[in-house]
Amino acid sequence: MTAGCGTAEASSSGSGAASPSGAASSTPAAPAAAAPSVSSASPARPSPSPGSTLRVVGLGDSVTSGYHCDCDDYVTGFAHLLAKQDDIRVHATNDGEAGSTSDGLADELEGTGDDDRDLQDDVAGADVVVITMGANDLAPALDSFREGSCDASCYDPQVAQMQTDLGRVLDRVQTLDHGHARVLVTTYWNVFTDGDVARHAERSGYLAWSDTVTRQANAAITAVASAHRATLVDLYAPFKGDGSDDPTGLLADDGDHPDAAGTALISRAVLEAYEEH
Template sequence: MHLGAALLALTVAGVAACGPDRGRPQAAPPVSRSSIVALGDSVPSGYGCSCPGYVQSLAHRITAATGREVLVHNDAHAGATSSDVADAVRDELVSSHLAASDLVLIQVGANDVDTTAIMECGTAGAACYQPVLETLHDNLTRIIATAEAGVHHPVVAVIGYWNITVDGAVGAARGSAFTTASEQATEYVNRVISDVATETAAIYVDTKIPLKGPTNGRDPTAELQDDGDHPNASGHEIIADAAFRALQAAGADCPPDQANSPPMLVAHRTCSEAGR
């Protein structure tokens, strides 16, 4: 992971900042509080876990790194699909949260693909999922565009999945045909999420390697709740670490003299756009 000298600025004036000039050459005035908005499904909502959840844990890491208080608006909901979130961002309350946000976290897509489709498609290839994947792509693009339209021009991070359905011991108990099909479906969903991140200059956060290892050989059972589907406290901490590292890495390539971006660990919307 490339971590340059720009990371040292995390504790200087409370923030490592870089990004687009947007026609305002002066530095943003110092603030004492930043805002995170979370959008998506049961994973960012913290469903089933009597723990802070990775969104709040990430906020704690940012506070420790920057000295800023971080206000969290968790607008994620269990069972949400990408279409649900695309509708939710037009809600008055969610819109008000986005308008004041400095960082928007989006994790959605797992519920777009149901278990029946996974078993029916098996290893047939991406074409079997094409309508669902196209809808996910379009919805994510719209969600990110809405989030980025906020007056603070927030940083947007999209989070991938270690598995879009059950994993660990619970997944293994369903047999090799299921685990193979679910792995393939997860790969397709993550590819869409990653592609949209690239297309929109959002930050992509990989959770598969942290939870399942670089060769997909790590058993994530110990990081999952008994349902095999949702992260437990340990799993949420791993995801929070992955998100924090991704935010750091995204800011590491930016020269420290471009300090006119929102007050957050910033900014992936690249330094090359500054001054346009």
């Protein structure tokens, strides 16, 4: 390759279905510390041989798939940034699917159908796998909150189940790629809607409650990433700082998904985490 001429290609096999997946991250009533940006025990960065192509695969929900944003998804954005920065060829495949859950993705990674096998082949051939997953698992908690209330006894079991199912996802990813791929897992800024949309659409107490649930979810995601020696990518701080920043300017008009600026921010956060280790 000529210096400074890295190239990136992209493909997408994720569904564009209009079932939203919340984005997640939060602040509990007693705010916990924000999740660290990267776990410390991740595998070494893949080093493609001259003339070869680094293969990046994105897994997850509508945040991964780029739903509700007329822009390149963050997986494609990361691939372009990486190609330019490291002067390498990068191919991105986005297998994110709107509405996907951790349990559903784990089943697909273990399944025997044609679509399941296509997904498994993508993962098996990947050098880098980037995952954003878990928000949709917690949708029942939001339903309960809207119907009356949902305290820790309501959402804790759902977060625990999400943690178990996300662990299944990473187990299967590592089995399929034989431990070859560098795996990065993101947290969320909010597992549900946030910003101005949430302030106007939801009842009193929603923002504090959703932040609490998000922080719990992020802690679970952090634990899974650490247990699997995956690199953790913190999206909470880039969107919300210590929890006091308003993310409205980074969100699409549904208040749930990132807009072009938010998507670009995620791409940069993934690149930063990738380059740090």
